[in-house]
Amino acid sequence: MKQIRFFLDFVSPYAYLAFEELPRALQGLSYAVHYVPVGLGFVLRHHGSLGPAEIPAKRDWTYRHVMWLAHNRGVALDMPLLHPFNPMALLRLAVATDPRGEPNRYVCETLFRHVWVGGADPTDLARLKEVADTLVPQRDAADESVKAQLKQHTDQAIALDVFGVPAFEVDGKVFWGLDALPMLRSYLEGDAWFSDVNWNASHAVPSALPPRKP
Secondary structure, eight states: OEEEEEEEOTTOHHHHHHHHHHHHHTTTOOEEEEEEEOOHHHHHHHHTOOOGGGSHHHHHHHHHHHHHHHHHHTOOOOOOSSSSOOOHHHHHHHHHTSTTSOOOHHHHHHHHHHHHSSSOOTTOHHHHHHHHHHHOOSSOTTSHHHHHHHHHHHHHHHHTTOOSSSEEEETTEEEESGGGHHHHHHHHTTOGGGSHHHHTGGGGOOOOSOOOOO
8 A cells, every 4th residue: 555645735725626636536546645734835945936826926827726726626615815824823733633743634624624615814813723622632733842743744845855735755756736646646556657767857857047046
């Protein structure tokens, strides 16, 4: 049985759509999913990237695109009252529900829908208390051990060269994005294309751009 690490952040609508799509995309295959919350902002900062919502034109397109994708797939999605927002409270709550910091699917579903269904403010303190009461975390979300586990998850993602969410890691290979789910399925089915020769061929392509200044 293949073990998949699903790196996610509840602030990402693409991570939400991938979460909803995953069971259907991999139907009939033998696998287990480990849900790993990470701080997307820290991942982007490490790679020197801006989030889609930080570029005005891309922000408009992203929201338009995810709403259409949800409509096309029959998935409930309402833009939250505020976006982007600081998702740290939700990430820490997710980590606090499990000793290893790996929330189960129910926890992730509850937190994704807290953000992406209903169009409310995901940072509203009353709503945060309500969702925490529903999930009954094993630790205080403000505990230092929770913060350390979330940082560890984020550091692990960066070490794997994860540069955004959703990202799926299996056997050391990372598949990025909602549209990578068919590729992930093909790998799990044993497609011979995924030999090291093909997988690593991109490394041999030279770049004509000058090195980026630090």
